[in-house]
Amino acid sequence: MFDTLNEAIDTYWVTWQELVSHRKNKEFFERLKPMSVGWKTTDLAEYEKLFDELRDSCDQMHMAWLNNRWLATLHLKDAKLHHGIELIKLMQRRPNSTDAVGLDHLDFLDMEQTNTKAVLTEETDLTWTDEKNGLCVWTSIWFSNTEAKLRSETVLDVAIAELLQVNNKLRGEKFKIVSEGTGVYASEIE
Numbered sequence: 001m002f003d004t005l006n007e008a009i010d011t012y013w014v015t016w017q018e019l020v021s022h023r024k025n026k027e028f029f030e031r032l033k034p035m036s037v038g039w040k041t042t043d044l045a046e047y048e049k050l051f052d053e054l055r056d057s058c059d060q061m062h063m064a065w066l067n068n069r070w071l072a073t074l075h076l077k078d079a080k081l082h083h084g085i086e087l088i089k090l091m092q093r094r095p096n097s098t099d100a101v102g103l104d105h106l107d108f109l110d111m112e113q114t115n116t117k118a119v120l121t122e123e124t125d126l127t128w129t130d131e132k133n134g135l136c137v138w139t140s141i142w143f144s145n146t147e148a149k150l151r152s153e154t155v156l157d158v159a160i161a162e163l164l165q166v167n168n169k170l171r172g173e174k175f176k177i178v179s180e181g182t183g184v185y186a187s188e189i190e
Contacts, residue, residue, distance in 0.1 A: 001053050002081070008103035009037060009082045015144045016106070028119045032108035032148075036073075036087035036155050040104040044070065047092040054088065062159035066134050069094050073155045089155055103146070107138070110150040135161045 020029040041047040047070055055061070059077035063070060069092040076086045089107070093099055110116055116139060120128050127142040131149075136158045138149040 001050060002057075002079070005037060005039065005088070005103075006082045008039075009085065009106070012103055012106060012146060013083060015146065016148065019141075019143050022125075024122055025119050028112065028115070031112070032110055032150065034083045034085050034106050035109045035151075036089050036107040037081060037085055038089040038091060038104040038107065038149075040091045040093050040099060040101045042093055042101050044092055046101075047072075047090060050090055054090070060156075062156075062163070064134075064159070064162055067094055073159050075156070087155055100145070105140075105147040105149050107149045107151050107155060109154065110139075110152055116150060134158075135165070 020026055023029050039050070041050060051072055051074075054074055057076055057079060058074045060073075060075040062073045064072075071092070072088075072090040074088040074090060076088070080086045081088075085106070087107075091104065093101060112119075120126060120139070120141070129140050129142070131138050131140050136155075138151045141148045141150065
């Protein structure tokens with residue numbers, strides 16, 4: 001699976017570099033750090049097969065049921081994929097979806113969130129959207145039948161927020177879990 005992931009990342013990277021080479025603010029795009037690869041499976045059977053195949057290479061795993069499908073965040077313990085990526089987001093395709101499978105996107109760490117919208121607005125030939133799914137928030141750049149997700153937090157921050165939300169529910173605590181900026185926090189519900 002690692003060879004398959006790395007080959008797909010390398011193909012994506014060529015397309016990403018082509019996109020970056022035509023940017024007005026190349027420096028901004030070059031500062032974005034790839035942090036995770038999103039890999040979409042056709043169905044639950046393929047999802048479980050790949051999860052089992054990757055499990056022994058991981059030291060942390062988090063699974064969540066979201067939008068009628070399983071998602072897993074896997075942290076590689078002793079290896080990195082190309083471009084320093086050590087997080088894999090394994091995603092079961094949504095029911096009745098015709099989305100392509102395989103490499104769906106790369107997540108890029110974007111620590112310049114206050115500057116991001118200004119930069120993207122200046123790049124008039126880019127298609128981008130603000131997205132949200134559960135506690136996860138990001139900006140997608142759409143290009144060459146794929147996407148780059150710009151995030152100010154890691155997918156592990158989202159996993160932490162999801163676990164805190166369940167924990168607070170079990171404890172009967174009245175906190176709202178917020179995942180934004182560079183981390184996760186709980187705020188009292190007013």
